[in-house]
Amino acid sequence: xxxxxxxxxxxxxxxxxxxxxxxxxxxxxxxxxxxxxxxxxxxxxxxxxxxxxxxxxxxxxxxxxxxxxxxxxxxxxxxxxxxxxxxxxxxxxxxxxxxxxxxxxxxxxxxxxxxxxxxxxxxxxxxxxxxxxxxxxxxxxxxxxxxxxxxxxxxxxxxxxxxxxxxxxxx
Amino acid sequence: xxxxxxxxxxxxxxxxxxxxxxxxxxxxxxxxxxxxxxxxxxxxxxxxxxxxxxxxxxxxxxxxxxxxxxxxxxxxxxxxxxxxxxxxxxxxxxxxxxxxxxxxxxxxxxxxxxxxxxxxxxxxxxxxxxxxxxxxxxxxxxxxxxxxxxxxxxxxxxxxxxxxxxxxxxxxxxxxxxxxxxxxxxxxxxxxxxxxxxxxxxxxxxxxxxxxxxxxxxxxxxxxxxxxxxxxxxxxxxxxxxxxxxxxxxxxxxxxxxxxxxxxxxxxxxxxxxxxxxxxxxxxxxxxxxxxxxxxxxxxxxxxxxxxxxxxxxxxxxxxxxxxxxxxxxxxxxxxxxxxxxxxxxxxxxxxxxxxxxxxxxxxxxxxxxxxxxxxxxxxxxxxxxxxxxxxxxxxxxxxxxxxxxxxxxxxxxxxxxxxxxxxxxxxxxxxxxxxxxxxxxxxxxxxxxxxxxxxxxxxxxxxxxxxxxxxxxxxxxxxxxxxxxxxxxxxxxxxxxxxxxxxxxxxxxxxxxxxxxxxxxxxxxxxxxxxxxxxxxxxxxxxxxxxxxxxxxxxxxxxxxxxxxxxxxxxxxxxxxxxxxxxxxxxxxxxxxxxxxxxxxxxxxxxxxxxxxxxxxxxxxxxxxxxxxxxxxxxxxxxxxxxxxxxxxxxxxxxxxxxxxxxxxxxxxxxxxx
Numbered sequence: 001x002x003x004x005x006x007x008x009x010x011x012x013x014x015x016x017x018x019x020x021x022x023x024x025x026x027x028x029x030x031x032x033x034x035x036x037x038x039x040x041x042x043x044x045x046x047x048x049x050x051x052x053x054x055x056x057x058x059x060x061x062x063x064x065x066x067x068x069x070x071x072x073x074x075x076x077x078x079x080x081x082x083x084x085x086x087x088x089x090x091x092x093x094x095x096x097x098x099x100x101x102x103x104x105x106x107x108x109x110x111x112x113x114x115x116x117x118x119x120x121x122x123x124x125x126x127x128x129x130x131x132x133x134x135x136x137x138x139x140x141x142x143x144x145x146x147x148x149x150x151x152x153x154x155x156x157x158x159x160x161x162x163x164x165x166x167x168x169x170x171x
Numbered sequence: 172x173x174x175x176x177x178x179x180x181x182x183x184x185x186x187x188x189x190x191x192x193x194x195x196x197x198x199x200x201x202x203x204x205x206x207x208x209x210x211x212x213x214x215x216x217x218x219x220x221x222x223x224x225x226x227x228x229x230x231x232x233x234x235x236x237x238x239x240x241x242x243x244x245x246x247x248x249x250x251x252x253x254x255x256x257x258x259x260x261x262x263x264x265x266x267x268x269x270x271x272x273x274x275x276x277x278x279x280x281x282x283x284x285x286x287x288x289x290x291x292x293x294x295x296x297x298x299x300x301x302x303x304x305x306x307x308x309x310x311x312x313x314x315x316x317x318x319x320x321x322x323x324x325x326x327x328x329x330x331x332x333x334x335x336x337x338x339x340x341x342x343x344x345x346x347x348x349x350x351x352x353x354x355x356x357x358x359x360x361x362x363x364x365x366x367x368x369x370x371x372x373x374x375x376x377x378x379x380x381x382x383x384x385x386x387x388x389x390x391x392x393x394x395x396x397x398x399x400x401x402x403x404x405x406x407x408x409x410x411x412x413x414x415x416x417x418x419x420x421x422x423x424x425x426x427x428x429x430x431x432x433x434x435x436x437x438x439x440x441x442x443x444x445x446x447x448x449x450x451x452x453x454x455x456x457x458x459x460x461x462x463x464x465x466x467x468x469x470x471x472x473x474x475x476x477x478x479x480x481x482x483x484x485x486x487x488x489x490x491x492x493x494x495x496x497x498x499x500x501x502x503x504x505x506x507x508x509x510x511x512x513x514x515x516x517x518x519x520x521x522x523x524x525x526x527x528x529x530x531x532x533x534x535x536x537x538x539x540x541x542x543x544x545x546x547x548x549x550x551x552x553x554x555x556x557x558x559x560x561x562x563x564x565x566x567x568x569x570x571x572x573x574x575x576x577x578x579x580x581x582x583x584x585x586x587x588x589x590x591x592x593x594x595x596x597x598x599x600x601x602x603x604x605x606x607x608x609x610x611x612x613x614x615x616x617x618x619x620x621x622x623x624x625x626x627x628x629x630x631x632x633x634x635x636x637x638x639x640x641x642x643x644x645x646x647x648x649x650x651x652x653x654x655x656x657x658x659x660x661x662x663x664x665x666x667x668x669x670x671x672x673x674x675x676x677x678x679x680x681x682x683x684x685x686x687x688x689x690x691x692x693x694x695x696x697x698x699x700x701x702x703x704x705x706x707x708x709x710x711x712x713x714x715x716x717x718x719x720x721x722x723x724x725x726x727x728x729x730x731x732x733x734x735x736x737x738x739x740x741x742x743x744x745x746x747x748x749x750x751x752x753x754x755x756x757x758x759x760x761x762x763x764x765x766x767x768x769x770x771x772x773x774x775x776x777x778x779x780x781x782x783x784x785x786x787x788x789x790x791x792x793x794x795x796x797x798x799x800x801x802x803x804x805x806x807x808x809x810x811x812x813x814x815x816x817x818x819x820x821x822x823x824x825x826x827x828x829x830x831x832x833x834x835x836x837x838x839x840x841x842x843x844x845x846x
Contacts, residue, residue, distance in 0.1 A: 035206040079202055142594045142653045143223075144207045150500055162460055162497065163198055163219045167207065169542055170500035 026064065026124075027071035028140030030103065033122045034078025036138060036146055037101055039164035040120075045080045048100035051088040053121075055108045064105040064124070093117070109133045115155045130171055147171060197409070197417060197453055199341045200310055214313040214333040216535045216547055216585075217322050217505045218495055226537075226547040226587020227319060227601060228645060228662065232312040239759060239768045241803025241817025242306070243350065243358065243380070243839060246299050249332065250772050250799070251755050252314050253708045253722035258779075258829040260438075261430035262354070262382050262837075263300045263399025269316045269330035270664070271702055271726045271749030274742075275432040275780070279329030279607060279641075281319075285336055285407075285421065287449050287466050292326060293485040293515040294472070295610035298431070301443045302334070303403040303423035305378045307346035307843070308362035310335045317643040317664070318605025320583035321549035324509065324531055328605035328641040339364040339372035340409040340417075345846040352839035355398075356382040370411040377404040384430055385832040388825065391783045395438035395475060396430040396832075403427075419451040421466075432831050433476060434612075435674060436742065436782040436789040444471040459496025465489065477621050477630070479519035485611075488512045493533075505535040505549075515611045517618040523561025525575065525616045525632070530554050547587040555579040555608065557634060559615055566620070566629060566689040568682055575615060575634045581606045599647040607639040613672065613694045620689070623677045629691040630675055631682075637670045637696050657711025665703040671730070673697035673741025677788055697741050698732035702749075716761045723754040742780055742789055750777035750796075769802040774828070781830035792830045798822060799834075811845040 034050070037043055050072065054065035065087055072085040085103075088096050093113040096102070101120040104110060111133040114121045121134040129137035129147040135158055137147045146168040148160060160168075198219050203211040207221050210233065215225035222231050230252050242248045246265035250257035256273040259265045266277035278295035281288070284304055290297045315331040323331055337344045343364055350358040360378035367373070381400040387393065403425035410418045424446045431441040449466030470485040493507035514526035533551035540546055559575035586602045610616075615632035622628075645664040652658060675681070675692035682691035704726035712718045728746040730738040738744040752775040759768035776796045782789040800822045805815035818838045820826055825833040 032206065035202070038202065039206075079205065140208070142651065144209075146206075162455065162495075163203070165497055166218050166495075166503050166537075167203065167211065167221055169539065 025139070025141050026067040027076075029124045029138055030068060030071050030076060030083070031078050032138040032140050032144055032146065033101070033103060033136075034076065034081045034083050036122070036136060036164075037120070038079045038081060039161045041159040041161060044100040047075075047082045047084065049098055050083050050085050051093075051096055051099035051102040051119075052085050053088045053090055053093060053102050053104045053108055053110050055090045055105070058107055061105040061108055068103060068105070093119075104128060104134055111152065115152070118156045120156055120158050121152070145169070197338060197340065197419065200335065200338070201341055210311055212311075212313050214315055214322070214331060215319070216537060216549055217493065217507070218503050218535070218537060223597060223649070224545065224589055224591075226545070226589050226599065227585065227603075228316040228599075228647060228664075230314045230316070232314065234310055237306050237309055237312070239766060239803060239805075240770070241768065241801060241815065241839070242819070243352075243356070243817075244299065245302065245306075245312075245334075247801065247819060248306075248312065249314065251757065251770055253755065254316055254706050254724040254753070255314070255330075256750070256753060256774075258831070259834050260432040260829065260831045261396070261399065262384050262835075263401065263427075263429035264431050264441075265299055266432070267297070267299075267332075269314075270666070270704060270724065271728050272329060272668075272700075272745050274434070274745075274748070275436045276434040278326065278610065280332060281323055281327040281330075282332045282334070283323070284334045284423075285449075286333065286464070287421070287447060288468065288487070288489070290326060291470060291472070291485065292487070292513060292608075293470070293483060293611045293616065294434070295326070295607075295612070296434075298427070298429070298441070298443055298472075300399065300401050300427045300429050301403075301425045301445050303405045303425045303445070303447075304334060304336060305346075305348075305360040305362045305376045305403075305405075307348060307360060307845075308336050308344065308374065308376050308405075310337045310342065317601065317645060317666075318583070318603040318641050319585060320605035321533060321551045321585040321603070322535070324511075324551060324553060324583075325529070325606050325608040325638075328607045328639070336407065337362075337364065337374060338409065339366070339374040339407060340411075344374070346843060348841055348843035350380075350839050350841040352382070353837050354383040354835060356380070356837065356839060372409050374407040375405070378402075382837075385835050386825070388833050389781070389783060389831070391438045391832065395440055397428045397440040397442075399427075399429045401425065401427045415456070416452070416454045419453070421447070421449045421451075423447045430832070431474065433474060434742075435477075436780040436830070437477070438783070438831070439474040439476065441475075442473040445469065459494045462493050462495070464491045476519055476617075477619055479619060481518040481619075483515050483518055483616070485513070485515040501539045503535075503537040505533075507533045509533070513611060515616045517561065517616050520564045520618040520620070522564065523559060523572075523615075523618070525557070525559050525611050525614055527555050527557045527611070527614075529556075543591045545589045547585070547589075549585040551583050553579075553581055553583070553606065553608075557614060559634070564618060564620070564629075566627075566687075567631070568629075568685070568688045568691060577634055579608065579638060581608075581638055581640070595651040595653065597647075597649045599645075599649075601643075601645045601647075603641075603643045605641040605643070607641060607672075609633075609636040609638060609672065609694070621677070621692075627689060628677065628680075629682075629689040631691050631693055633681070633693040633695065636672065636694050639671055639696075640669045642667050642669075652711070655711060656713075657709060659709040660707070662706040663703075664705070666701070668700045668702075670696040671698055671700050671732075671738075671743055671745075673732075673736060673738070673743045676740050676742065678740045679736075695736065695741070696733075697736035697738065697743060698730070700728060700730045700738075700743075700745050702726055702728045702745075718759045718761075720755065720757045723752065725752050727751060739791065740788075744778070744791065747778040747791060748780065750775040764807045766805045766807075767803070770800065772799040772801075773797075774799075779830035794827055794829060797826055797828055799826070799828065813841075813843050813845075815839075815841045815843070817841065
């Protein structure tokens with residue numbers, strides 16, 4: 001009995017981790033996103049606004065936006081940055097202003113509009129950067145992963161420092 | 172050279188006054204570590220990498236690990252790394268090796284501070300007490316296990332220890348520590364960084380310590396022992412010359428006395444005076460990260476060798492250049508070149524100088540084959556030109572200085588395949604060839620006469636000695652267990668050392684007497700040695716602020732001397748002197764202001780060489796298995812003040828850990844303030 005209980009507890013813990021991860025890690029992902037921005041050439045410093053892009057017709061996107069807004073709250077310190085957030089509907093990206101970057105919720109594609117505005121886009125889903133819809137994708141768990149799409153970065157004029165480029169995955 | 176570098180600093184200051192906001196060229200370890208949630212390093216390939224993705228076997232000791240260790244010296248901290256063998260020769264002198272082959276004046280571990288060699292390659296060892304660094308200013312210690320000559324050159328064969336200090340450009344640090352302990356221990360250290368304007372930053376540090384030597388319970392002649400004492404200082408400046416160009420200048424000084432165990436296992440009351448000056452110019456350009464480095468190490472080392480006072484004046488000058496760049500999304504490359512000049516006088520009989528010049532070219536290619544699979548190949552080619560100038564003592568074999576005109580040319584390589592099979596599983600396969608070049612002492616700087624019975628015999632270096640070649644193959648499996656905040660690893664490795672160096676011995680004449688010369692004892696290549704083994708390690712965190720670590724390293728060493736040589740007699744019986752097993756268990760706890768850590772370092776039975784009086788021959792004695800226990804309890808107070816009680820070798824009043832002096836239980840009370 002004593003041998004089975006820890007194993008069962010461990011299995012239960014493992015099963016509960018995956019469903020929780022999507023929103024529980026919003027704060028960690030945003031930390032990575034904010035810190036990654038500081039490795040841009042002539043990157044942002046100090047207080048900056050992050051636009052949280054969502055699609056109001058997609059409940060998952062709205063939930064992720066809400067989680068991100070809650071995680072940043074009144075201000076999140078991420079390296080040399082202090083981030084605040086404002087929600088941006090996907091359809092309004094072409095008119096957005098005053099943001100250092102856009103954090104794109106899963107399943108939303110604003111690549112073309114962001115490129116036209118020369119704004120860096122960051123997704124929490126690896127496919128966002130892989131497809132070119134985002135300049136960068138970040139995820140914190142189980143291990144920090146950062147993917148930069150070179151074409152998308154070039155399109156918005158984003159140049160990352162070389163040391164950073166050697167430590168991430170580029171596509 | 173000093174004037175040139177100082178002029179460079181002045182120029183940098185002038186530029187700084189007129190320039191605008193700065194960009195980074197050197198590696199901001201802190202920011203990258205926070206970004207990736209793991210330590211980063213450049214000691215694997217020369218390129219910045221996450222520690223878990225480095226294509227070498229690397230352990231990184233963090234500043235927090237160092238603080239919690241309660242240790243007062245680097246060897247104690249290193250002894251808690253899986254697979255490292257540490258033998259304390261005295262209260263201020265130790266020898267460190269990786270996976271066996273430890274010996275007096277251990278030559279197989281290359282040690283650097285911020286990439287500057289502090290390994291003393293005129294004699295081939297690290298006098299740890301001479302390192303001009305305070306523990307409080309170390310950002311991390313990077314320990315590479317296995318050869319890494321393709322990056323660092325000669326002598327990075329058993330492993331590499333690269334000590335990375337805080338960088339005043341990125342890190343704001345201030346620490347003063349006062350420590351007192353049993354056995355007359357006293358220490359004070361200070362480290363402080365500061366900025367002047369937006370483009371100039373500096374770190375200054377200094378420290379002094381002293382203690383009583385371990386009690387002489389093994390019969391070493393009293394005149395051969397010193398109470399250890401150390402004084403050291405360091406300055407480190409970073410000047411942003413332009414937005415893309417940075418100049419870092421580091422200078423150091425140390426004045427040390429310790430009881431050394433020399434390479435013949437005899438004690439020596441040694442004194443060291445070291446100084447260094449290093450300049451690094453780094454530029455971010457369209458063709459990559461260019462870096463030009465130049466440094467000079469000056470050393471005065473005084474020993475008593477075979478009862479004779481010996482003074483070595485050693486100067487090392489190194490100039491290197493490299494370009495690091497990325498091609499496309501998948502390929503990172505580094506190309507480099509290095510020039511090195513190393514010179515030392517002969518001793519204890521003077522009158523000559525032995526020196527060499529080394530030219531080296533190196534390259535590294537890292538290929539991200541897929542998101543999960545990366546391949547790294549690094550190679551280096553070193554060409555060494557040996558020479559000798561000066562006179563020969565009477566009775567020397569009839570050889571001219573031209574006998575020293577010799578070239579040693581050797582390639583080295585590191586190959587690594589890293590496969591991140593899943594988010595939590597990583598496999599690594601590595602192969603490496605390292606080159607342990609004969610030291611200047613081996614090659615002829617040692618020049619002495621000894622009396623054996625009624626005979627007078629010459630003792631001299633051997634300029635024909637071949638470098639030892641170390642090849643190493645390793646498989647590594649690492650698994651993260653995030654659900655329980657733990658990680659485990661398993662490694663297997665095989666290693667071969669060719670052309671093992673044997674020490675001079677009065678039991679074997681190497682150069683027969685002639686009508687005009689004495690018989691001579693010297694260094695010889697005596698054969699091969701093979702090692703294989705495995706390492707198991709696990710570490711993690713528990714709820715309630717607890718942390719734990721456990722590791723075991725097993726090695727089997729088989730010496731295969733050539734016909735006519737005995738590894739035992741030539742003081743190279745590594746199969747007998749390497750313990751088969753060593754391991755660590757530690758447990759720590761932090762709760763608010765309180766921190767407590769306990770460490771147990773276990774070493775299996777092995778033999779060790781002992782030589783307690785001059786002109787005898789070292790003999791093998793038995794060292795029983797032992798457990799060294801250390802620990803620290805600390806409480807943090809307001810205003811950055813911490814009070815800590817720590818101890819080493821707590822299990823016994825006195826403990827035999829080598830054939831040298833028995834180590835003693837020592838307790839320390841520290842008060843430190845950070846700001």
